Amino acid sequence: TDPAKIKLGNGQDVKGTRVRVFGRVHRERRQKTNMFITLKDGYGFMQVILTGKLAATYDALTLTRETSMEILGELREVPQGAHAPNGRELHADYYRIHPGWHAAGGDDAITNRVSKDTEHATLLDLRHLTLRGETASKVMIVRDAVEYAFNVVYRELRLRKVSPPALVQTMVEGGATLFGLPYYNEEAFLTQSSQLYLETCLASMGDVYCIEKSFRAEKSLTRRHLAEYTHIEAELDFIHFGDLLDHLELVMCRVLEVAMADPTIKQYIMELNPEFQMPERPFKRMRYSEAIDWLVEHGIPNEEGEPHKFGDDIAEAAERKMTDAINRPIFLTHFPVEIKAFYMLKDKDDPRVTHSVDCLMPGVGEIVGGSMRIDQYDELLVAFARQEIDPSSYYWYTDQRKYGSSPHGGYGLGLERFLAWLCKQHTVRDCCLYPRYFGRCKP
Ligand code: 4AD
Numbered sequence: 509t510d511p512a513k514i515k516l517g518n519g520q521d522v523k524g525t526r527v528r529v530f531g532r533v534h535r536e537r538r539q540k541t542n543m544f545i546t547l548k549d550g551y552g553f554m555q556v557i558l559t560g561k562l563a564a565t566y567d568a569l570t571l572t573r574e575t576s577m578e579i580l581g582e583l584r585e586v587p588q589g590a591h592a593p594n595g596r597e598l599h600a601d602y603y604r605i606h607p608g609w610h611a612a613g614g615d616d617a618i619t620n621r622v623s624k625d626t627e628h629a630t631l632l633d634l635r636h637l638t639l640r641g642e643t644a645s646k647v648m649i650v651r652d653a654v655e656y657a658f659n660v661v662y663r664e665l666r667l668r669k670v671s672p673p674a675l676v677q678t679m680v681e682g683g684a685t686l687f688g689l690p691y692y693n694e695e696a697f698l699t700q701s702s703q704l705y706l707e708t709c710l711a712s713m714g715d716v717y718c719i720e721k722s723f724r725a726e727k728s729l730t731r732r733h734l735a736e737y738t739h740i741e742a743e744l745d746f747i748h749f750g751d752l753l754d755h756l757e758l759v760m761c762r763v764l765e766v767a768m769a770d771p772t773i774k775q776y777i778m779e780l781n782p783e784f785q786m787p788e789r790p791f792k793r794m795r796y797s798e799a800i801d802w803l804v805e806h807g808i809p810n811e812e813g814e815p816h817k818f819g820d821d822i823a824e825a826a827e828r829k830m831t832d833a834i835n836r837p838i839f840l841t842h843f844p845v846e847i848k849a850f851y852m853l854k855d856k857d858d859p860r861v862t863h864s865v866d867c868l869m870p871g872v873g874e875i876v877g878g879s880m881r882i883d884q885y886d887e888l889l890v891a892f893a894r895q896e897i898d899p900s901s902y903y904w905y906t907d908q909r910k911y912g913s914s915p916h917g918g919y920g921l922g923l924e925r926f927l928a929w930l931c932k933q934h935t936v937r938d939c940c941l942y943p944r945y946f947g948r949c950k951p
């Protein structure tokens with residue numbers, strides 16, 4: 509009978525037993541008559557030793573990296589002083605390379621062996637292969653764990669998951685970044701945010717969240733903008749602004765705790781980002797007006813090259829400089845009405861500003877945008893008029909203010925930006941499978 513088939517990672521500590529494994533060749537090296545193979549399968553790595561005749565076959569002598577193998581053998585502890593993943597190695601007594609399993613050899617345009625000066629565009633064209641590299645696969649595995657952790661934490665907090673439509677006929681975050689498409693005989697857009705739909709769910713389901721794609725026709729090439737990204741959004745009913753900030757802090761810290769409770773995930777995060785430290789709660793709170801003062805004091809100019817003044821947009825570069833200097837998570841709050849979306853609630857104590865928040869992280873800047881929402885019908889119509897938006901296509905949104913309105917608020921978190929921070933990646937493009945941005949829609 510065949511021995512048990514096992515995956516290669518942690519937690520399969522069965523030293524002394526005979527096992528069957530499947531994987532691809534990550535590295536191979538010859539030593540006298542023996543051959544050492546590091547096998548990988550997406551769960552981890554395992555050192556395999558071929559000895560004697562097994563190391564002298566045609567297949568062994570011509571073995572190329574990425575070739576898939578089936579190997580049977582005994583798992584043994586590595587000798588003192590030797591190193592192997594998880595402290596064990598597989599002494600093969602049989603292996604097979606099934607028909608078609610050989611990897612095209614000689615060509616190193618694959619995984620982490622692509623040379624340092626390979627063109628960036630070439631690397632992106634080869635994303636289906638570069639994904640196999642150690643860094644890329646770790647980031648993708650952490651991504652899976654983080655996305656799962658959000659689901660766990662939202663359950664803990666009794667939010668319910670919904671799935672709003674991606675094809676819509678209203679904008680949320682300004683018309684400039686809408687992707688339009690023909691929809692039968694009408695026009696439709698790819699959604700920029702599910703927020704407005706989440707708001708409509710509060711009355712029937714209580715607090716809700718979704719993990720959906722959002723689309724932005726961003727025309728600039730920055731390291732934190734994608735055309736298609738994964739948007740984690742939540743909406744909370746009967747809350748005040750302070751509750752929103754507390755919730756956001758709790759969710760982010762719990763997600764990290766839940767994800768890092770898995771030793772493999774913790775290990776990958778620490779390998780990708782050795783300086784990672786669990787953020788301390790409460791996060792630093794800073795008003796928009798204080799940020800303007802900070803930027804002026806530190807001589808960081810606005811987009812026109814002039815000192816920042818109240819009402820200016822804080823551009824990406826300035827925001828990142830400030831965040832990196834402060835070097836801890838920041839809740840930037842109370843943005844002016846003029847530079848924020850139509851739906852944001854004004855602060856009763858200072859009607860120039862909104863009950864809004866951006867969460868800024870070192871190395872990335874904004875990873876979350878949220879606010880309290882205008883809950884009064886008349887006020888919402890004034891806000892539409894101010895931004896010259898025709899409210900008629902929003903009837904389903906404005907109706908919420910006619911049928912039992914409530915103080916509510918929510919936020920959206922960009923998963924790729926969260927990961928760029930957590931895994932210390934230079935760009936969000938490295939935090940998704942196949943990045944989509946201005947000029948790229950393949951593979
Ligand atoms: O700040 P934004 O535009 O806010 C909203 O869309 C709200 N309607 C969300 C809500 O309240 N439910 O986007 C929220 C977050 C940003 O902080 C950022 O992390 C991410 O979405 N994001 C992007 N990520 C990658 N590429 C882009 N082009 C992004 N645009 C926004």
Ligand code: MG
Binds near residue numbers: 866876877
């Ligand atoms: Mg924003």
